[in-house]
Amino acid sequence: MTPFSYARAGDAATATRLGMGAGAKYLGGGTNLVDLMRETIEQPDSLVDVTGLSRTIEERDDGGLMIGAAVRNTAVAEHRAVRERYPVLARAILSGASGQIRNMATVGGNILQRTRCPYFYDDAARCNKRTPGAGCDAIDGFNRTHAILGASPACVATHPSDMCVALAALGAVVHLGNATGARTLPLVDLHRLPAGRPEVETLLEPGELITAVELPPLPCAVRSTYRKVRDRASYAFALVSVAAVLDRSADGMVRDVRLALGGVAHKPWRAFAAEAVLRGRPADEAVFRAAAEAELADAAPLRDNGFKVELARRTMVAVLNDLAGEAA
Amino acid sequence: MLITINGQGTEVALDPRTSLLDLLREHLELHGTKKGCDQGACGACTVLADGERILSCMALAVQYEGRSISTVEGLAHGGALHPLQQAFIDHDGFQCGYCTPGQLCSAIGMAAEIARGVPSAVTADLAAGTISPSRDELRERMSGNLCRCGAHNGIIDAITEIYTAEAAE
Ligand SMILES: Cc1cc2nc3c(=O)[nH]c(=O)nc-3n(C[C@H](O)[C@H](O)[C@H](O)COP(=O)(O)OP(=O)(O)OC[C@H]3O[C@@H](n4cnc5c(N)ncnc54)[C@H](O)[C@@H]3O)c2cc1C
């Protein structure tokens, strides 16, 4: 690890003041950043510990929730309002990492965790994300865990978060701040596709801090779930995952639907094309299939990950079938 | 900085790069907590921070200034093993023993999570306030602790004996 200085920030104003410097980085639970620093992939000069920021989950009058950036992953998943009103979010978080890591990981850090592409971690490999312009050893390498949607010739990595897939489906809004002001961004716009610059992963400005994540009211999210497909039953990253909210009317039509995919792209992938096919149509398997086809029409598999296309299709259909059955 | 280790206030001067695991093992000579992977993948380094299970290899020690850390060395009292330690012996919950300190701390933290009603990925009804610690629940919740000797069945038997008895009381 390269030497660095360490300071704690008790509030957002202190954090953004300390985080202004060029070599500064915010530190959440450290479960991703400390690892990357040990591998010297990240080499900050100073760490600003932001685990002292808001740890409250505020229930808003409109029925939504405001989740502080420093709330631990476990605390989100165990919160009564999350379990009852946004079960997809509790399930997504609980299917990620391990009990110990969820106790340490913060909401802010989970959103900004970096890819698990093995070439990104291997300093003997070429990686455009680590060294812009160096090339990408994954494109013609072992790429069964890599992206099938939205990738570029520069980078085929995926975003590893489970939590973010649920947040994408729920239309979460991320609250940001820096030394000069505050703004919000929809979670689905916060992460970038790689295009020609895979080293730029988000729309955050330098020094910008995540202060909170807002869940808008979504009463139909009581019928929502998350399914994660992986190489072992627990404690593994997703090959493919699906977050879904389904609102079915009494006559069996899709009144509203929210669908997002994990493990398939450089960002949590909101399945807008599938949603457009589903809305106002009968909630049955033929329509679910058509929706999944529409979403995956542009899928571009690599040498080893063609199975993800079929896996994503089947998982979407299965999850929608489950939710439709539950609503019946 | 001041940090409490197994109930004892301890003053240490540290390079901020020092992990909590290295503080325990290299600076305080508490060798019970083990380093398996040093990257969050095995659970051998699990300790309790104010009663919550965490991975000491992923934690910078400076982040835990002022906190209270419990390690496997703090489990036995006056020569008497913690009941879970005895149960690990009775149920063959280990072979080489390398993962055991992490398994013990993890299980103790996990039991507190179950008592608090924290759901898991295999909990069918998320809205239910209480969790029944079935074998599936215990296996899922302990999946962050690997055992190369394959003692998992004995480990789950030991945990079941201690914590389902407690739940039944
Ligand atoms: C073995 C292992 C298995 C895992 N499995 C899974 C899995 O299956 N699914 C899954 O989703 N995740 C998994 N994870 C990843 C884990 O969820 C993340 O490491 C964790 O969520 C990161 O949160 P943190 O608070 O520790 O972030 P940190 O490591 O502290 O920070 C991560 C990044 O976020 C930035 N940051 C932190 N807080 C803020 C803020 N408030 N504002 C701006 N920037 C900020 C930091 O600068 C850093 O760049 C796994 C991790 C490990 C080690």
Ligand code: SF4
């Ligand atoms: S896929 Fe992206 S992260 Fe992986 S080696 Fe290529 S450029 Fe690097």
Ligand code: FES
């Ligand atoms: S040594 Fe910490 S998880 Fe393996």
Ligand code: FES
């Ligand atoms: S007893 Fe040997 S690793 Fe678990």
